[in-house]
Amino acid sequence: MRHSKNILSRIIFFIIMYTAYYKLFHIFNRTDNAAFYLMFLIMGLAYYLVGYLDFSNGKLEKNDIVYSVLINTVLGSINYFFTKSKKEFTVFLILIIIANLIKYILAALNNSKMNVLLAGENDLIDKIKQSIINSDRHVYTGQCCCEGVDRLKEIVSEKKIDMIIITEKAILKNHQNLLLDLKLKGKKIQTYWQFNEEVEGKIDVTKIDERWLLYSLGFNILHNTLQRRVKRLFDIVMAIIISIPALPIMLLTAVLLKIAGLLDKKEAGPLLFTQIRVGLGNEPFKMFKFRSMITKENWAEVGFDPHKESWTTEGDPRVTKIGHFMRKTRLDELPQLLNVIRGEMSFVGPRPESVPYVEELERELPFYNLRHAVQPGVTGWAQVMYPYGATTEDSLRKLEFDLYYIKHQNFVMDVGIFFKTVKTVLSVKGR
Template identity: 40%
Template sequence: MKIKKIVIIRIIYIIVLYLIYNILLNQYDYVTRYLTNFIFLVFIFIKFIFGQLDFYAERFRLKNIFVNFSIDAIFAFVFFIFLRKLEIFYVFGAVFIFQTIFRKIISSIYMKKKNVLIFGSNHIENNIQQDIINSLDYNYIGYISNNKSRATKYLIGNYDEMEKIIKENKVDLLVIVKDMQSPSFKKYLKRLFDLKINGLKVLSYEIFNEEIQKKIDASKIDEEWLLQSNGFDILNDGMQKNMKRGVDLVIASTLMILLSPMALIVAILIKLESKGPVIFKQVRIGENMVPFKVYKFRSMKIHDPQKYSKYAQDNDNRVTKIGNFIRKTRIDELPQLFCILKGTMSFVGPRPEWDILAKEYEKQIPYYNLRHMIKPGLTGWAQVMYPYGENIEDTKRKLEYDLYYLKHQDLILDVLIIFKTVKVILFGKGK
């Protein structure tokens, strides 16, 4: 779905929802306009956090009906506690009915998955095939290629059968992963152009990766690409840097004050459960490759690091009970607010990497150190878009998202990352 269509549908949804909510509240003469409007903003924010402003066909399911009903019921109950009038349940009942009908209509009419076909067999190396299969936006048809020596179960034909396959499968999007400068590809350009005129969307792998998947393939980067690429404003715009620093100070200071009671409780529980210091310190690589110390609540038992993997594994026996909880909820990261106040970290940015691992990655991953051109963050685009890394391949994939953030960072993207981080914390997807 195009971004423009998403925005329009969300605006219509919120406006109609507000009219139903406000008209019914006025009819029953409840509270002041300022209070009802504030509660509505909170209501919409909660809907966003729980993914109820996303309208995909495959997302119209019982889970979403249950989530919407639960949120509506909680807000109705809170209203009832203060107002003591049963009519408030009619208001949120009408809101729930509208939400369910709206989602069903939009999902069935507009939000159909796009049928995607890959042109070429290089997707085997760049993982684009798996990205499409896992995406909620696409229905993967398969790929076409003349290279049968490396064929997989998804190969459905060769290049000469392209037009037939596109028409039979009603393909909406063709992603080119083949070398577009090769003579074997150029002979199909005219046919691709004709198909594009007839409504087929054709994207190169690089454009699909950056504009649709919101990441940049590090293997495609070279010095020429870096010189010619637009973006990277965060590296040169002093005003943007100052604004980001100001936001960091406000958020870090506020959270340190609000969450200090929780931090004290966590510190006591860590001390009671296992021997060792409450705060774990480790040298990480910061902006411009400058090392600094990062602070976290200790979530593991004291152990010999030479005898264990450098990566935390699933069901790792080093992790304590309280450690498992604070890792999933990201509470273990709270001491890093002090790093943000010091200026060695930002609230949003690439994950600060352990100096030992960073040296290994620098040798194995081209242009890995580009991520160190800005301050590391408490949260970041890679953290909310990709699960916790457990090996070198995961690190390469996360670098793709870090490079996208480096190129496209702005205040809006930072706010989106913060919202997504809240969702990660609420659903316990941290590690």
């Protein structure tokens, strides 16, 4: 997978950073109290949230240096405020150098690019060509049509090809020995479908069938009881942890909603918006959100049919003033903690849709019902990989990411998605 190197690099980064942090502080006989460990956790989270731990671009950016200086200086200043120790402040400055040195080395190790040749001449070529061009790890070198496959060895040698991507099944069938020979000589052979998963993190649902789904590896979440229990345990633990700071925030949000309703009658209405959504096994459940729109009785005033479901659009007039802020910060989603605790939702999974949308999208999109093979989520792979969408085409794109998630779901992936969502919330990118 394309993310495995990045994850491994992050693990190595944290091991080295913690070792340096621990050793440097113990030179000055620092006590291993809660504040000692909390400071390191805050440092690690800060590095993640600013994007410092992305090693895929293969280099140490100027912004990385700036961020490391800011993070360590701020944390060092906070530490100095409580300890009055100049020596410990110096430790944070030394950690700037160590962090950037580690980032430089790990990024360089991730910078190996592969020369890629496409073999085929169908409609997939343009799709995959653009993916290669956008990739940090691959270099597009050209295309070999079906008639030229017999010259593949010569082309591979001339252009120093590292990887061949097959877009037509006929090539796989008719040239197996040739492709196997190239593979044994160290060349990476992949199909369009494999490359799409590895680089784009999605599965092209328009190019698969029931046979592919039946024999494809992965999808362990569907039958692995232990995996499902670990996921449920993660949900319960995180729900308890998040509920502690969330409860006062939810109370304040409720008060602000009531005040907004008193100041403007158009914004008046119930605190919570509840809607029947489709969950695991196509079972309907009631999902909770803070109400961020005017009530349906007032939809007609802003040009919307109150009897018809419709996606939220940019600048949607139905969204209230305080609702706009809640959507940007995702505060409207906080009541879904109750759905998670009740076991109707997970923290991570495909976002649940309302019954009318599901019925429509199941008619329009292939394999849409597969989303309901797992629990729906407060956030998901599609949400962190694709912007907000309000069309059937957007739903298709998100389905591709959802299917990838169902195939590859694991605990580490869930944790990564959770923190990517935290980063999105703090950057105020909701709608």
